[in-house]
Structure formats: structure tokens, C-alpha cells
Amino acid sequence: MSQAAGNTGAVSRSLLSVFARLPAIGVERLGILASLFFSIACNYLFFSAALANRDWSHPASWLFAGAIFIAITALQSAGLFVVLNRWSAKPVLTVLFIVTAAATYYMNKYTVFFNTEMVRNILRTDVKEASELFSLNFCIHMFMYAALPILLVWKLRLKTIPLRRAIPVRLAYIVGAIVIAAGSILLVFQDFSSLMRNQKEVRFLIMPSNYLFSLTRVVAADTAQANVPKISISDDAKLGAAWGQRAKPMLFVLVVGETTRAANWGLNGYARQTTPELSKLDVVNFPHASSCGTNTEVSVPCMFSTYGRRNYDETKIRAHESLLHIIDHAGLKTIWRDNQAGCKGVCDGLEEQRLDSSKNAALCDGERCFDEILLDNMDGEIHKAQNGNLFVVLHMLGNHGPSYFRRYPAAMRSFTPTCDTSDLSKCSQQEIVNAYDNGVLYTDHFLAKTISYLKTQTTYDTAMLYLSDHGESLGEHGIYLHGLPYSIAPKEQTEIPMVMWLSQGFASSFGVDKDCLSKRSRNPVSQDNLFHSILGMLQIESKHYDKSMDLSAGCRA
Numbered sequence: 399m400s401q402a403a404g405n406t407g408a409v410s411r412s413l414l415s416v417f418a419r420l421p422a423i424g425v426e427r428l429g430i431l432a433s434l435f436f437s438i439a440c441n442y443l444f445f446s447a448a449l450a451n452r453d454w455s456h457p458a459s460w461l462f463a464g465a466i467f468i469a470i471t472a473l474q475s476a477g478l479f480v481v482l483n484r485w486s487a488k489p490v491l492t493v494l495f496i497v498t499a500a501a502t503y504y505m506n507k508y509t510v511f512f513n514t515e516m517v518r519n520i521l522r523t524d525v526k527e528a529s530e531l532f533s534l535n536f537c538i539h540m541f542m543y544a545a546l547p548i549l550l551v552w553k554l555r556l557k558t559i560p561l562r563r564a565i566p567v568r569l570a571y572i573v574g575a576i577v578i579a580a581g582s583i584l585l586v587f588q589d590f591s592s593l594m595r596n597q598k599e600v601r602f603l604i605m606p607s608n609y610l611f612s613l614t615r616v617v618a619a620d621t622a623q624a625n626v627p628k629i630s631i632s633d634d635a636k637l638g639a640a641w642g643q644r645a646k647p648m649l650f651v652l653v654v655g656e657t658t659r660a661a662n663w664g665l666n667g668y669a670r671q672t673t674p675e676l677s678k679l680d681v682v683n684f685p686h687a688s689s690c691g692t693n694t695e696v697s698v699p700c701m702f703s704t705y706g707r708r709n710y711d712e713t714k715i716r717a718h719e720s721l722l723h724i725i726d727h728a729g730l731k732t733i734w735r736d737n738q739a740g741c742k743g744v745c746d747g748l749e750e751q752r753l754d755s756s757k758n759a760a761l762c763d764g765e766r767c768f769d770e771i772l773l774d775n776m777d778g779e780i781h782k783a784q785n786g787n788l789f790v791v792l793h794m795l796g797n798h799g800p801s802y803f804r805r806y807p808a809a810m811r812s813f814t815p816t817c818d819t820s821d822l823s824k825c826s827q828q829e830i831v832n833a834y835d836n837g838v839l840y841t842d843h844f845l846a847k848t849i850s851y852l853k854t855q856t857t858y859d860t861a862m863l864y865l866s867d868h869g870e871s872l873g874e875h876g877i878y879l880h881g882l883p884y885s886i887a888p889k890e891q892t893e894i895p896m897v898m899w900l901s902q903g904f905a906s907s908f909g910v911d912k913d914c915l916s917k918r919s920r921n922p923v924s925q926d927n928l929f930h931s932i933l934g935m936l937q938i939e940s941k942h943y944d945k946s947m948d949l950s951a952g953c954r955a
């Protein structure tokens with residue numbers, strides 16, 4: 399045995415002997431210790447947000463810091479007192495340490511707020527997305543914040559006391575903890591209430607209550623909605639009278655992008671030409687477009703709903719049918735083609751094709767596919783439709799991070815050097831932006847290719863509309879990725895590119911004046927306009943159509 403291995407052996411033996419001499423501990427004390435661990439080791443982001451911009455020469459600041467520290471520790475202890483007992487304590491804490499450590503890692507790294515939207519987004523994340531987040535630093539973090547505390551907990555002996563005595567003792571601890579928490583808050587109530595007024599979202603930084611609370615809400619909502627059919631909004635939908643005079647069937651392609659932000663969009667005047675191909679085409683660009691949410695789980699259902707951001711209600715949006723159901727009911731065939739994580743309920747009951755695990759060697763690496771896979775065998779779909787009308791949604795992988803470098807083929811690697819790892823902290827901001835911009839170049843290429851494909855479909859009147867689901871932070875104000883609560887999200891996460899292309903046949907047969915549309919495109923628009931603009935342009939009649947939200951309304955004959 400080598401010297402080093404011998405030393406390690408001795409160290410671990412002495413560690414074990416320390417553990418062996420640990421006194422037996424009551425479950426309540428264990429709960430308090432665990433809660434202290436969470437407050438001290440896992441809540442850096444919460445405390446730095448809650449205590450930002452304070453004058454530390456003022457005793458009141460120290461009092462406030464102490465009070466919220468005690469309140470949070472006491473409240474989380476109270477929660478632990480409810481769930482921990484001599485049988486459940488070790489397994490429950492094991493799970494809590496693992497999940498909290500992983501969550502803390504990403505929270506600190508990317509400033510993640512664990513509200514219900516974020517938790518839902520994480521639950522719908524596929525294995526492929528999750529695996530891109532692993533790194534050596536993550537493993538070290540997990541060892542320190544999960545493996546070590548778990549080892550310690552399993553080495554502890556728990557005191558056992560008879561149930562008769564245990565119950566009143568436990569109740570006393572719970573009441574005591576709540577009284578201490580309430581007392582501390584009362585002590586600094588004015589300060590505390592102004593924090594809750596001005597920075598309400600900081601509560602979603604409190605580990606581990608944030609994700610436990612949000613997870614409970616998501617599970618409750620999903621259970622309530624499971625297997626409940628969607629509430630119809632489509633029963634009165636029908637094609638307008640103008641459809642009677644159409645010479646050709648219609649082929650409309652709606653491209654829903656991913657994580658592409660307005661600031662890096664060449665057509666919007668970005669310093670770099672990231673849209674060289676689209677800029678040569680006759681497209682209508684909307685430079686001031688905004689998203690409904692800051693993540694896919696919010697934005698995708700929202701943009702296809704009647705509610706939108708202006709009447710945002712997550713439960714109602716999930717409970718009701720979408721724009722696609724109206725289009726389908728009116729008699730146009732819809733197909734959702736996906737290279738990402740599915741249609742998020744938007745296409746329930748309608749045709750959905752998952753292409754993200756395709757076996758196309760030129761476009762797929764066995765894990766992920768480049769977005770051109772979405773155009774694979776479009777001819778076959780068109781053939782199947784037998785000259786009928788088609789409304790196709792292409793759901794891109796786009797600029798999905800943090801592995802921007804994996805989102806474009808080598809030929810699109812124009813801006814260098816690039817960040818070639820998912821661990822963004824290993825790269826300079828310029829390298830991150832370079833990789834991201836190459837991804838934008840690829841989106842530009844994909845959209846141009848879609849348009850040139852549509853141009854070959856001369857038996858159809860064709861059109862394309864592209865918009866991204868949300869933007870992305872690339873290190874501005876130290877923030878990365880996306881998913882911040884909408885109310886505090888920076889504009890990098892909510893400003894999106896949006897582009898429309900109409901064939902001559904489409905524009906003339908649907909009476910759309912492209913020049914008029916180009917003029918209107920300079921005004922601010924949002925994902926809320928999608929629902930009504932599609933219904934308006936396609937001349938579908940529905941009681942849910944709102945002319946004031948239809949971008950084409952003033953531009954149609």
C-alpha cells in the first residue's frame with residue numbers, strides 16, 4: 399500500500415472513530431441542525447438579495463439580518479419537526495440534502511428562482527437537457543453539500559423516547575419554533591414588509607422551502623388537471639366566406655424558436671450580422687417583440703392561448719384548448735413537429751411528431767439533432783395531406799443553453815473563439831456570446847432554408863412566421879440563461895426576434911398588404927398578438943378572435 403493510501407486510510411479511520419463517539423441525538427435537535435445547515439450553507443443567494451444595499455454601519459441592518467436568519471431557521475425547523483421522526487429522519491434528510499445541494503448549485507450559478515414555473519420547467523426537462531449540466535465542479539459541490547452531511551447523519555444515533563412523551567415534546571418544539579419565527583419578524587416588521595413589497599420574488603430563493611413549496615403546488619395543480627379534457631374554445635370556429643374562392647390550398651409554417659433573443663438578432667441592428675441569409679430575403683421583421691414568459695413552460699402555452707400575458711392565468715391556460723384546436727376545428731390540418739421537449743399541452747389530441755431522437759446521421763449525434771431535422775421528410779407530410787390545407791408548427795431547439803456550442807454545425811462556427819463547455823464559468827463572456835451568436839446564425843440559416851423550401855411548393859399558397867419563446871441572459875448583471883420571474887426579468891430574457899415571410903400567392907389570396915405590414919412591424923408587438931393574428935390572416939372565424947390584437951387587421955383588403 400502506498401504512503402498516500404495509508405494516510406487516507408488513517409484519516410478515514412479517525413473520522414469514523416470521531417463519528418463512533420458522537421452522542422445520541424434527539425430528532426428535534428437533528429432538525430435544528432439540518433435547518434441551520436440549510437440557512438448557513440445553502441442560502442447565500444437569498445441573504446445577499448434580501449440584504450443588498452444596506453448600510454452596515456447601522457445597527458438596524460444587523461438586527462434585520464439576524465432576525466431574518468433566525469426566522470428562516472426556525473420556520474424551516476418547524477417544517478422538519480413535522481416530517482422527521484426516528485424512522486423517517488435519515489431517509490428524508492438524505493433526499494433533502496441531495497436535491498437541495500443540486501438546486502443550490504444551479505441557483506448560485508445561474509440565479510434560478512424556484513417558483514412554480516421554474517419547478518414545472520425542471521420537471522419537464524428531459525434527461526438530455528439535464529445531462530448537459532453535469533460537470534466536475536458540480537460533482538465537487540455535491541460531495542461537499544450532500545455526501546458529507548448525509549454521511550454524518552447516517553453515522554448519528556437517534557435517541558428514542560416513548561411515543562407518549564415524544565408527541566407533547568414535538569408539539570412544544572413546533573409551537574416554539576413558530577413563536578420564535580414570528581417574534582423575530584415582528585421585531586423588524588417594517589423592514590420585512592418593505593422587503594416583501596419590493597422584492598417579493600426573493601422568497602423563491604429560500605432553500606429548501608422554495609422548491610418544496612413550488613413542487614407541492616405543481617403536483618396539486620397537475621393532479622387536479624390530470625385526465626380532465628381541455629375546455630373547448632373551438633366549437634364555433636369555421637373558415638371565413640373568402641375560403642370559398644381560394645384557388646390553391648394553404649401551407650402555413652409557424653416556427654417556434656428557442657432562447658433566441660432580440661438583442662443578438664442581425665435584422666434588429668445588432669452590431670454583428672447574425673442574420674445574413676434572412677436579410678437577403680423579402681421578410682417582415684418585428685424589431686420590438688416581447689415574450690409572455692421567460693421559459694418554455696410558460697411562453698409556449700401562453701402564446702397559443704386566448705389569455706396571453708395581458709390576462710395571464712397559468713391554470714386557465716392549461717385547462718383550455720389552444721389556437722391549434724381552433725385551426726383544426728375550422729378544418730385545416732395541424733401538425734406539431736418537435737425538436738425539443740414537446741408541445742407543452744398545446745397540441746393535445748392533435749398530430750405531434752417527435753423528431754429530436756431521429757436517426758439521421760448527418761443531423762443527429764444520437765442525443766440531439768440540429769434543427770434542420772424539422773424539415774426532414776416534409777414532402778412526405780405534404781403528400782399525405784393530399785393537397786389539403788396544412789398548418790405546421792416547427793418547434794426548434796434553437797439556442798438552448800448552456801451548451802450553445804452544440805447547437806450549430808461546424809460550418810456555422812463563424813464567431814470565435816467559442817465557449818465549448820456547458821460550464822459557462824470556465825469561459826469569458828465574449829466566448830459565450832460567440833458560441834451563442836453562431837447559434838443565431840444557424841437559426842437564420844434554418845429559417846432561410848424553410849422559406850426556400852416553401853418557395854418550391856408552388857401548388858400551395860405558402861407563408862412562414864417565426865418567433866422565439868423567450869430570450870436569454872449572457873452574463874449581463876452576472877445573470878445567465880433564462881427563467882427569472884417575469885416581474886423582475888431583465889429585457890434580455892423577454893425581448894425576442896419575430897419574422898414573417900409571405901409568398902406572393904399567400905399575400906394576394908388572403909388580401910394581406912405586405913408594405914402595410916412592414917410599416918406596422920416597427921410598433922411594439924408581443925406573443926399575445928400571435929393567436930389573433932393567425933386567426934385574422936387565415937380568415938378563421940371564432941368568437942375568441944380580437945381584432946385589436948391582430949397585427950394584420952389594418953393591412954388586409
Ligand SMILES: [Zn+2]
Pocket residue numbers: 656657693694695867868
Ligand atoms: Zn424555451
